[in-house]
Amino acid sequence: MLASAELFRRNGYTGTGLKQIVTAAGAPFGSLYHFFPGGKEQLGAEVIRESGLLYGELFDIFITPAADPVSGIEDAFAGAAVTLKETDYADACPIATVALEVASTSEPLRKATAEVFNAWIDRGTKAFQRFGLSEKDARKLTIAVVTSLEGAFVLSRSLRDVEPVAVAGEAAVATARQLMNAPEAK
Template sequence: MGQKGAETRDRLLDATQELVETAGYFGTGLNQVIAVSGAPRGSLYFHFPGGKDQLIGESIRRAGRTIGDTLEEQAGTSPSPAEFVEGLLRHLGDRLAESGWRKGCPVATVALETAAVNDPLQEVCSEVYASWEAALRARLASRADADDLAVTVLALVEGALLLARAHRSRDPLERVGRQIRTLLD
């Protein structure tokens, strides 16, 4: 694929990610993706012959890698597991506040909307969550309960993001951060 094709594909994925994070799976239409991306309709079907589900699945994987990169950055700069998670919560809180409380987790909305009815998208959401859980587990590897703690921390972060978005406040993220510190120290 040439540079222009790659740029068009990236624009389609950027637009999809933006729309899915703010409106969810059912609130995101292909006409909206085309309008937001500025890409021709034919490009959408050329790059994503599987249609909406392929487009959304790839945008979720891409968003998942972005959060995964943040996990790696935090792991490299945080001396303790608690500081690692607190740094992640700060980053996600900044992202949420900067978006006007519209962008929480890039996976959660689609997971909630489609997990029971759309196996391919459920698998993508599961894959992304599993990668984040693995990153958390790696940072907690010195603990005998690293597997359980990784799931617990991920669930606390996800819940805090949901509450922060609903309340339009960082307070749930800060409270969860304090409890995670207690749990990990």
């Protein structure tokens, strides 16, 4: 599934063919339908769920160990900018890539992306609550971070520039500061 995740991240779901997947995996063509009788759509849903778990760990890498939410958010967005540059803008979030393509045309893939996004929101909410935010504000901040980062990936890949990531990071930091200074957070 790792080969499929890489292809979906770089080419999108519709831009990735079954022959590419089995070739990249070094597997016989028939094995795809043996393990995924639902074909590419079933494989896609599983790849989304598995990749989503890995990307969700970014909250544990950047936010959980941070001294405060601002520094964690700054580090996460800086890391995203570095990854984009180092991969020539090819490696962004595969979940958003697939969600944009198929949310209106494939209910199994839409559900898989929704599960992943909900898992990220839950994980981020817990991470930000550690800094004294209420559950409501921690959820709001998580959604702001995820949507800012996902939107920044789209713009950065298209513009081939990390400026959108920097601006989105600044906006997410501003939201964190606002919520941390709100009366409910104190």
